[in-house]
Amino acid sequence: MKFSVVVPCYNEEDNVELFFSTAVSELSSIIDDTEFIFVNDGSTDKTFERLKELCQNTKYCVKTINFSRNFGKEAGLLAGLTEANGEYVAIIDADLQQRPKYILDMYEILCKNKEYDAVAAYQDIRKEGKILTFFKDTFYGLINKMSEIDLMRSASDFRLLKRCVVDAIISLPEKCRFSKGIFSWVGFNTFYMPYTVEERASGTSKWSFWKLFSYAVDGIVAFSVKPLLMASVAGIILFILALIMMIYTIIKTVCFGEAVAGYPTIVSLILLLSGVQLLCMGILGQYIAKNYTETKNRPVYVIKEKISSKEK
């Protein structure tokens, strides 16, 4: 197969068939050379049944990987990329927010510009609230400053990758996978293509604010150790401040005989310092937790079954 299309699906029962029929019509020029890999990420609705029917009723090459439970989109992407045989591998969501027709544009870009190994789509117009945009901007600013990787602000996971890029991505053994960082870390030349994001065909986004926040923390911890350095620097600064204050108090009491009115100062200092200490412990804890997860060496996902339209 020349093309593989990887589609992670979690509770997309109303979208998978629509997605597939849209993809078949929009990708008609390459459809005979394309395999579809749907990853059912432990959906609790009828997504798997729909995918099974799809595999049974189609004349095209469709594979479905069924996870034993929900492992998250990152795990779905890894499973799909590992299963893909294509020379070019596309990653696309199942909810039709990303139109499959853009894959043809991405392919054209790669054909015309041999120096590029991947095309990543980015949203030219963002359809999200101002507060979310502010937090996302802060996250991208932080991670780009703190780490060796460079993430493009609005780039999505909607991509077309050449085989060399896919091989590099699946060769990374880490368990805590932050795909946006991994795409950047493996290097290669990426072309950023603007696209217009559509409304979800059906259902709601699986990303709440807290899920996004924890995803952002995972990303920073996975690609930078600077927060640890910052914790140490904060410790040093506080130590120096405490020393200055001590000397100041001693001089004030010994030389000028002034009694120190200490209670409010002590309470504020205790609160401040214990806050800083907890923050630093939290930062340290994040790294220990990630280390713990990595050393357990559990697989990123567990496959319950695989179905393929070609086995009919």
Ligand code: UDP
């Ligand atoms: N997804 C998944 N596992 C999850 C959450 C999401 O496979 O645990 C899939 C989902 O079915 C969709 C894609 O990842 O195809 C993007 O998810 P969603 O549309 O919720 O994210 P958004 O578009 O809001 O960023």
Ligand code: MG
């Ligand atoms: Mg979506």
